[in-house]
Amino acid sequence: MAPVGSGGVGGARARHVIINVGGCRVRLAWAALARCPLARLERLRACRGHDELLRVCDDYDVSRDEFFFDRSPCAFRAIVALLRAGKLRLLRGACALAFRDELAYWGIDEARLERCCLRRLRRREEEAAEARAGPADLGGPGSPACAPGSGGGRLARGRRRLRDVLDDPRSGPAGKLFACVSVAFVAVTAVGLCLSTMPDIRAEEERGECSPKCRNLFVLETVCVAWFSFEFLLRSLQAESKCAFLRTPLNIIDILAILPFYVSLLVGLAAQPGAGGNKLLERAGLVLRLLRALRVLYVMRLARHSLGLRSLGLTVRRCAREFGLLLLFLCVAMALFAPLVHLAERELGARRDFSSVPASYWWAVISMTTVGYGDMVPRSLPGQVVALSSILSGILLMAFPVTSIFHTFSRSYSELKQQQQRAASPEPALREDSTHSASACASAAEDDGSQGPDGAGPAGDSAAGLWASAGPP
DSSP states (O other): OOOTTBSSTTOOBOSEEEEEETTEEEEEETGGGGGOSOHHHHHHHHOOSHHHHHHHOSEEETTTTEEEEOSOHHHHHHHHHHHHHSOBOOOTTSOHHHHHHHHHHHTOOGGGBOHHHHHHHHHHHHHHHHHHHOGGGGTSSOOGGGSTTSOOHHHHHHHHHHHHHHHOGGGOHHHHHHHHHHHHHHHHHHHHHHHTTSHHHHHHHHHTOOOHHHHHHHHHHHHHHHHHHHHHHHHHHHOSOHHHHHHSHHHHHHHHHHHHHHHHHHHHHHSOSSHHHHHHHHHHHHHHHHHHHGGGGGGGGGGGTOHHHHHHHHHHHHTHHHHHHHHHHHHHHHHHHHHHHHIIIIIISOOSSOOSHHHHHHHHHHHHTTOOOSSSOOOSHHHHHHHHHHHHHHHHHHHTTHHHHHHHHHHHHHHHHHHHHHHHOHHHHHHHHHHHHHHHHHHHHHHTTTOOTTSOSHHHHHHHHHHHTTOOO
């Protein structure tokens, strides 16, 4: 059989071939396919039969030397830029993971992407891995276990219904009622925690007395803890994997918030009246006070019902590297400015505020973060110069990672919002995603609008000129 690219059996080879990808047509020199960066097109030149050809492309027209590929034309336009200018970039608004699949199909190494685009692809891969590994860590609906087809039978259906009631207020009246009651108990607990710190109540606790007000606060706390324990039990029942359930951050917070109440009860029951019981209570008093302070973690339960708080938690997880850089910048600057201000004030200005370098670290922290409590103030001219330098450096150093953190928060909020919408109404979300993809493709077509249907426009001429430079075989 005649090799591909001939104008018929026994005819001379065509000087050019047409690559048609979803209507995007590019005219390339046949000889240049031998050194094409697209491995699939390089394989196209080596084909010697019909079956081999159909393993490379989806269809072909021998008379016109046109080969058809049923792939994304938007992604292929970006790939054409690699042929034309030697640069490969991600399209604005396109899915990075889908573009990665297109690169794998055409046989292009991801390392050819521009550095900024490659970082965007890697970041998107990390986010997708996080979503697959533990979307339930965020405390919201949309985890793989929440999928309608995650299991069969009455038990699975009962778990899904219970999960919808606990995690998705949009699932129905029961979900809305449960969310409202849970938020109300969190608010009541916060108010009770504030009231328990009033001086008169603290004085009664230290004297070992229990007034009606103190007794009412204890009853209120008992009711709230009973509700939180009941809610935790329901969540554990609907979880398919109990180990994975106990490892999620929000459930760990629930345990740390609920456990101190039961520990206090057990210690109170173990300490019987008498000398031995009083000594035990004295030794356990500090521990109990620290455990009771953990009740403030009840406020974190609002993250189960607040999209903004879940977005904040997801941003902290994704920006761990940026926060580490920020901490590193501050530590280095503190190590620089603390000795300088100590030298300027202690040695040159004879001030007593900066007694040592470790004491100057506190001043460096509050100055670089632009807090400025005023407890330590440099008075000498050299000290004020050091203070000005530290404040300006702090503003600049803290501004470096802020932009990345802000964009990560916006992206996390948008992802969680779309995830919530998909969980509430899957079909409209699918239509919205398809509309978004179509608009991204149209935007890419506008950006590359000079490409003609036959590759005869400026872009097509450039590609043809680039590849025709190799000359015919």
